[in-house]
Amino acid sequence: MDIVTPELGLIFWQLVIFLLVLFLLAKFAWKPILLALRDREDSIDNALRMAEQAKLEMQNLKAGNEKLLADARHERDQMLKEGQNIANQLVEKAKTDATEEANRIAQQARESIQQEKNQALAEVRNTAAQLSVDIAERLLRRELADPAAQQKLVDEYLKDVKLN
Amino acid sequence: MKRLLTLFFCLCTFAGFAAEPTEGGEKEEAFNPGEMILHHIGDSHEWHWFSTDDNHFTSYLPIIAYRPGKGLSVFSSKKLAAEPHPAREESPSRKRAAGGSHSEGPEYDGLMLREGKLMTADGSKVYDLSITKNAVALLGSAVLMLVVFTSVAAGYKKNQGRAPKGIQSFFEPIIIFIRDEIAKKSIGPKYERYMPYLLTVFFFIWFNNLLGLTPGAANLTGNIAVTATLAIITLVITLFSANKNYWAHIFATPGVPKLLLPIMVPVELIGAFLVKPVSLTIRLFANITAGHIVILSFISLIFIFRSPAVAPISLAFGLFINVLELLVAILQAYIFTLLTAMYIGGAVEEHHHDEEHALDMQTGPAGSVIPNPAAH
Structure with missing residues (x-):
């Protein structure tokens, strides 16, 4: 029954040596090992997290780029449309301006014709009046000389007038 | 020769040696496997490596004994070993090493080994702190x-x-x-x-x-x-x-x-x-x-x-x-x-x-x- 009886000496040495080993290993082996393992796991975790983040950022960037591109395209369309509008407006305006000018010139021409006509009429009226006065003068003079000749003269003048 | 055989067993966990059993088995009384096994799984005050026909190869380890009143004594376990080399003749130490029965080792400083246990000659208390x-x-x-x-x-x-x-x-x-x-x-x-x-x-x-x-x-x-x-x-x-x-x-x-x-x-x-x-x-x-x-x-x-x-x-x-x-x-x-x-x-x-x-x-x-x- 020797093997099931613990011996004092071995218990003593086991206690002393095991605790010494425990202390030394804890200090010089387990602590640095466990620390290094945790550090490495942390760094792997961090790296994975950062990769995930980078992926997300990349996606965001891509989405941003696409949005920018779409915006630019939209703006270009807008600008083209505006340009068209402005061009159309310009043509329209030119047309109306030209029409107006033409109308104005025609109006002016009409007015000046009217004026000339009025002037001419006034001149005719003046000439007719002058003539009438001349005739009347000559008539009057003739009457003083011979009535028959006078009559004859009136007739002559009237004939002249009609001829004019 | 029985002891020779049993000593041989120190190598027997190393299977290669067991393949060449010596012819001497029949000369002795029956081989006792129980003793041999218990010796192998137990502790001892010396480290027996192996034996040849003529020699034991054993490292004797230090004995550290504490006796109340007498204090600490430290010495080699060789001093308590029953018989030094060569081990040809029948010797108690070989008997002990071979399975440990009834060996009567010498006394040293009032201490002796009996069946692998450290004891005092006068039967007083001893604490065995040996490096076994x-x-x-x-x-x-x-x-x-x-x-x-x-x-x-x-x-x-x-x-x-x-x-x-x-x-x-x-x-x-x-x-x-x-x-x-x-x-x-x-x-x-x-x-x-x-x-x-x-x-x-x-x-x-x-x-x-x-x-x-x-x-x-x-x-x-x-x-x-x-x-x-x-x-x-x-x-x-x-x-x-x-x-x-x-x-x-x-x-x-x-x-x-x-x-x-x-x-x-x-x-x-x-x-x-x-x-x-x-x-x-x-x-x-x-x-x-x-x-x-x-x-x-x-x-x-x-x-x-x-x-x-x-x-x-x-x-x-x-x-x-x-x-x-x-x-x-x-x-x-x-x-x-x-x-x-x-x-x-x-x-x-x-x-x-x-x-x-x-x-x-x-x-x-x-x-x-x-x-x-x-x-x-």
Whole structure:
């Protein structure tokens, strides 16, 4: 029954040596090992997290780029449309301006014709009046000389007038 | 010649030697396998390596004896060895070395060895603190562990931020397994404080189990003093980390009627202070010792039948058991460490009611739940 009886000496040495080993290993082996393992796991975790983040950022960037591109395209369309509008407006305006000018010139021409006509009429009226006065003068003079000749003269003048 | 044969067995764990049994078996009285085996798995004051026909190759180890009143005496165990070399003639020392019966070694300084036990000539009290074979093996394994694990630690310093290399990459998965599968799962969030002990106890048991399988080596983890000491250290750590829930569980077990407490308290106390450490002690001791006994028994068959024809069968079975022992070596280290972690886990557990457990199982993170059969 020797093997099931613990011996004092071995218990003593086991206690002393095991605790010494425990202390030394804890200090010089387990602590640095466990620390290094945790550090490495942390760094792997961090790296994975950062990769995930980078992926997300990349996606965001891509989405941003696409949005920018779409915006630019939209703006270009807008600008083209505006340009068209402005061009159309310009043509329209030119047309109306030209029409107006033409109308104005025609109006002016009409007015000046009217004026000339009025002037001419006034001149005719003046000439007719002058003539009438001349005739009347000559008539009057003739009457003083011979009535028959006078009559004859009136007739002559009237004939002249009609001829004019 | 019987003794010659039995001495020969020092090499018999080393199977190659057993294949050439000497012809001398029949000259002597019956070979006693029981004595031989017990000698091999036991401790002794000298380290017997092997013997030839003419010589013993034995290292005599220091005897350290403390006698109340007389103080400490230190001397070589050679002074107590019955008969020095050569060992040709029948000598008590050879008898003792060969299985240890009735040897009458000389007396020195009032001390003598009787059946491997240190005694005083006058029958007074003596404390034997000798560096026995197992103590030497213990020292050797301690040095081995220190060398191995400081070089592993050095690897982490050298390969900082890089992949592990060499010995470091061999031990890293094991260390991580102990941390993640044993400590984190059994102890919970406070596992870090107990990692050094768990790792040390695991590798101590594993290394010594393997060293114990080496031919000529001591059977350290198959010694009840060693396993008992480990179990007691586990018990002390458990008791010192125990929180009030643990004590409440022992002295006022929840859900137990007051009337039953006089029965329950002793049961819980026995469970915590006696059953757990004793089961740890015996499990490791018995597993390792049994393995050695089985291997030695197979080898003994050759000498019991006194026929070399048995050798191949013996060797085949011996080899099989030896390989099995390699598995048992790491398995027992794992079991001891796991149970230690579970006992500590039960002691540091924050909550201890069943309904809380059930709730936590559903909601808590996996690591926070402590599976602890020992606490219920």
